[in-house]
Amino acid sequence: FSQNPYDLWLQYDKIEEQNVLNSYKNTISNVFLDLNSPTGTVIEEEIKKSFKGLLDIEPKFDAKTPNLIITTLDKLDPSIKQKLPEISKINDEGYLIQHIPEKKNSKIIISAKTEKGLLYGVFNFIKQIQLRNDLSEIAIYDSPKIQKRLLNHWDNLDRSVERGYAGFSIWDWYLLPELIKQEYIDYARANASIGINGTVLTNVNSNALVLSPRYIQKLKALADVFRPYGIQVYLTARFSAPIETDDLETADPLNADVRQWWKNKAKEIYAEIPDFGGFLVKANSEGQPGPNNYGRSHVDGANMLAEAVAPYDGIIMWRAFVYSEEKPEDRAKQAYSEFKPFDGKFKDNVLVQVKNGAIDFQPREPFHPLFGAMPNTPLMMEFQITQEYLGGMSHLVFLPQLFEEVLEEDTYTQGKGSTVAKIIDGQLSTKKLTGMAGVANIGTAKNWTGHPFGQANWYGFGRLAWDPETSAETIAKDWLKMTFTNNSNFVDPMTKLLLESREAVVNYMTPLGLHHIMAAGHHQGPGPWVKDMPRPDWTSVYYHKADANGIGFDRTSSGSNALAQYAPEIQKKYSDPATTPDKYLLWFHHLPWDYKMKSGETLWYEIAAHYQKGVEQVEDMQKTWQKMQEYVNPQVFEKTNMLLNIQLKEAKQWRNACLLYFQQFSNMDFPDFIPEMT
Numbered sequence: 001f002s003q004n005p006y007d008l009w010l011q012y013d014k015i016e017e018q019n020v021l022n023s024y025k026n027t028i029s030n031v032f033l034d035l036n037s038p039t040g041t042v043i044e045e046e047i048k049k050s051f052k053g054l055l056d057i058e059p060k061f062d063a064k065t066p067n068l069i070i071t072t073l074d075k076l077d078p079s080i081k082q083k084l085p086e087i088s089k090i091n092d093e094g095y096l097i098q099h100i101p102e103k104k105n106s107k108i109i110i111s112a113k114t115e116k117g118l119l120y121g122v123f124n125f126i127k128q129i130q131l132r133n134d135l136s137e138i139a140i141y142d143s144p145k146i147q148k149r150l151l152n153h154w155d156n157l158d159r160s161v162e163r164g165y166a167g168f169s170i171w172d173w174y175l176l177p178e179l180i181k182q183e184y185i186d187y188a189r190a191n192a193s194i195g196i197n198g199t200v201l202t203n204v205n206s207n208a209l210v211l212s213p214r215y216i217q218k219l220k221a222l223a224d225v226f227r228p229y230g231i232q233v234y235l236t237a238r239f240s241a242p243i244e245t246d247d248l249e250t251a252d253p254l255n256a257d258v259r260q261w262w263k264n265k266a267k268e269i270y271a272e273i274p275d276f277g278g279f280l281v282k283a284n285s286e287g288q289p290g291p292n293n294y295g296r297s298h299v300d301g302a303n304m305l306a307e308a309v310a311p312y313d314g315i316i317m318w319r320a321f322v323y324s325e326e327k328p329e330d331r332a333k334q335a336y337s338e339f340k341p342f343d344g345k346f347k348d349n350v351l352v353q354v355k356n357g358a359i360d361f362q363p364r365e366p367f368h369p370l371f372g373a374m375p376n377t378p379l380m381m382e383f384q385i386t387q388e389y390l391g392g393m394s395h396l397v398f399l400p401q402l403f404e405e406v407l408e409e410d411t412y413t414q415g416k417g418s419t420v421a422k423i424i425d426g427q428l429s430t431k432k433l434t435g436m437a438g439v440a441n442i443g444t445a446k447n448w449t450g451h452p453f454g455q456a457n458w459y460g461f462g463r464l465a466w467d468p469e470t471s472a473e474t475i476a477k478d479w480l481k482m483t484f485t486n487n488s489n490f491v492d493p494m495t496k497l498l499l500e501s502r503e504a505v506v507n508y509m510t511p512l513g514l515h516h517i518m519a520a521g522h523h524q525g526p527g528p529w530v531k532d533m534p535r536p537d538w539t540s541v542y543y544h545k546a547d548a549n550g551i552g553f554d555r556t557s558s559g560s561n562a563l564a565q566y567a568p569e570i571q572k573k574y575s576d577p578a579t580t581p582d583k584y585l586l587w588f589h590h591l592p593w594d595y596k597m598k599s600g601e602t603l604w605y606e607i608a609a610h611y612q613k614g615v616e617q618v619e620d621m622q623k624t625w626q627k628m629q630e631y632v633n634p635q636v637f638e639k640t641n642m643l644l645n646i647q648l649k650e651a652k653q654w655r656n657a658c659l660l661y662f663q664q665f666s667n668m669d670f671p672d673f674i675p676e677m678t
């Protein structure tokens, strides 16, 4: 095996099936490529590398009759252009791969409006070979549906990573700008291969130092590395930076000196990095400074920054993750209460970045009620790829399943079919900007993500940011084939394993709509008993509300009425426990322990059954994995084995801890299907 984990899904092992190998060799070994640019060099290197690996050939670049033509549309011969049926459909980042049959000289055209599009096309073309797809009728016309496809690194300047489980930050700030690590290049390449086109390098809990001239030089060095791969750099902006890094006395967004300070700062950055992407801002949230400190609104703050970067086509991503220390209002309601009135008031280059759910990256949450509620504001999705609440470094959880579930949800805000995906990709917005962010799970670990299967979540995020309607199943299959092998004895059972892994974690951590009952602070492991914290909405008891009368958070009109923030169709369905999907039951309702569930069993029984099921699902995952040894690099096999053992141990801890804790309120027996508990 090579299957070097460092190479992620870009495994280019030689094709073993002789007939397949020969047919590829015959179809595509004579390449025409005429790009004289840094991106062109990247493309050429990738073609060489993949052909050497997969096909064991050096492609010819000077053949008279090429059979693989890679060039931008403006350079294509009109006679060829005529044979590209859907050419007008692709956008500036899109591409086409079209087979053109001819008697003597059949060929494949990879083309795009821009070189960046061409790079994406080339990566997809190589993927077709990794997947062993037939090229003889290939006709792919593909464009990203979302414009800003970004990773968010919660990386601090001291190289610690907030909620990071894969080592330290890959950004070696101390040695930048002089030292360019190979990892930077490989990071850019991996991201480009899945269409990611930007990266926010620093934590949203930000440090103003990164805006100082010394750091701008370091940033420039990274931007120069990433540029040929079509990746822009972004920074987080600490709102109080004018005070902290200069001697301004205020950071009030309506103060003329403050406004000028940010304009100067933007000018200074853009002088070094002309394609700098812009700023991501966490303001007035969890202790971060912001416009509210000066009696100003989020709109005042965001628009001030937007004005500073607008001359350079920069954008501001303003996070909606706010919940006040003083407000008694249900935390799930606060972002909506605060931001909805701002709809239409932000400048055109501002996106409001919203987490997928209203609490915080739980194993399962209903979609955030802001989606669909601000049609005149570009809303950017924020997913978390790093597994803060989903087992950190040790649990195998395939997150595209979670992402897909959120994106498919119907908000009904503009009638049936108003899915979250359609809001994110701009179809249901009056604004043009679109974006999706994923909080990265990348670090200095030799395989980038620590857990070998963390790579699938990075990969899957990229795929969904490109097209939010991609199915989790397609992503699972592609990733497994590209990373390991095409053998269906591996791919089929492992696809099933991946697709079930998310429900497993929900079952053994937070079934039936339970949420935020993790241990305090680090969020690893169970902590339904957590109650003494600096803020009530950081405790667990705030969320599960278990007592002798029952369990769950009443968010209907008899409770916090958070449900009123959703469209009438959803309100109607979810206001009655009988019509609320079981998966959200305790998110919206407080119900007695002996409440009769759809299954006919009591609520207590179903809670226990779900915890038990979660444990059994991990046991099933282990059984499947045991059969996969012959397809997987031995180190990855053993590591995953050991991690699954830890996952099973922790799943049992979750089950036992939660059931023992809740039993003191339910006062009901454990069903006898949990031998350890009876």
Ligand code: GCW
Binding pocket: 154, 162, 163, 204, 205, 282, 286, 321, 360, 388
């Ligand atoms: O829930 C919290 C996390 C914090 C994080 C915050 C946020 C970066 O526990 O670690 O801070 O979300 O998203 O801003």
